[in-house]
Amino acid sequence: MQKRANEKAAYSVKRCQELAFECGVEQTVDFGYAMSKMFETEYQREFFCGLLTHELRLGYFKKWRRDNNLE
Structure with missing residues (x-):
């Protein structure tokens, strides 16, 4: 049970x-909204946390925004 928590x-x-x-994700309304959408699913949260570098996380976030027309 503790492991799950x-x-x-x-x-x-x-x-x-x-x-x-x-x-380096900007603290703006547009980026905050994109995060709210991206982090809705467990898969996206787990994937984002598993990326190993800051550069990879930022690049992935920006690509996700483009692909989801949130840019």
């Missing part, structure tokens, strides 16, 4: 937001 915290929306800001 730790997993949930590791891939929470809050954790994804922290990682996004750390890698």
Whole structure:
């Protein structure tokens, strides 16, 4: 049960937001909205948290925004 709680915290929306800001995602309404959409699914949260570098996270976020017409 503790393992599941730790997993949930590791891939929470809050954790994804922290990682996004750390890698250079701007703190604007447009970027915040895109994060709210991107981090809706467990898959996207887990994938985003699993990326190993700041550059890869930022690039992935920007590509996701383009692909989802949120740019």
